[in-house]
Amino acid sequence: MTRILLLSSGPYSDVSHGYRLAMDAIAASGIDNVQITERDLVRSPIPPIDRDYAIAVTSRATPDAKEFAWSERLIVELEQHDMLFIVTPMHNFTVPAALKLWIDHVIRINRSFHATPQGKVGLLKDRATFVLVSSGGFYVGERAKQADFLTPYLRYALASIGIDDVHFFPLQGLVFGPEAVAQTVHEARQQLSEKLPLAIANL
Template sequence: MSILLVTSSPRGAASHSTRVANPLPHIDPDYSTGIYTPAEARTQRQAEVVGVSDTVLDELFAADTVILATGFINFNISSTLKSWVDHVARSGKTFAYGDAGPKGLVTGKKVYIVLASGGIYSEGAAVQFDHAIPYLRSVLGFLGMTDVEVIRIEGVGMGADAVAAALAKASTKVDAIVAATGSAERVAAAA
């Protein structure tokens, strides 16, 4: 089994999502033009930035399981994880358009989203502010990845007891996933 772990927290070692689960450069004009330029006609810079994307695509297609670990930042995912999405969402590579509309080309993957947040966004009045999970489910589904499970680490901004409780709850969920899949490896062991 091949596991791809994408960590994206800007908090480094202090990250709660990374505890349970290499930043990519943000896309730029050289990337945006380079992906539509034939390889032999790309500038050196275009070749470099498209090469980063090609490497990320190779990792994605090689993986059986994908773990996306991110913090909840301003009601959405981190810009680092958004960069990963931008690098893998490529027409003709991970999705294509046909007579029936768009078709995801990345299929047969199990995806786990590990989302750490200072508050509680899975229930109550704050649910409406969670743009991270709906966005990720939409973009992953567009790419063909529809088997998505969410592991939340919520309330970590509410004190040390809340952090301990959130990590324990997430670990229990990870253990249940491992038990259900019969896998000897923990999902979080990839971290």
């Protein structure tokens, strides 16, 4: 069985272009016996990092401490899946708050990474990760008019816990009418159709 974790972090949830493209790509990939776990970070928000969590981290509480309950749940969920899809908009040049909160829970010292003199060393198994990034404007290519802090930040954040096999697919120019939407979805679909079978073959 191939287990896929699909994270959605945008306001349009399962009607977004990224979500529908991710589901279509998985269905068209020919994966046998696939299990998809969906976590909608907007419809079912996770709690923020609070004072008790911060105290538990700095006091080196045990991994089973109740303050880490949500963090542990999300890390275990990630560990139990072979592949990760992240469907996200670009909000103000970077990740939306809902996805940032998931990252804050998942990146935890002595659980998903070790701190060393050379920096963070990830403790989780690497897995193919596909990030579909929606944007009303353009942030890559000749028509780009804004900076992209999402891609380098998310790549670095995932690498810090051991996930290096990360692929980004822009869905940009979504406010420029149906033709622009159709074009960017087509391009992303083609890129996914090339990358996804390779990832499946390496499972």
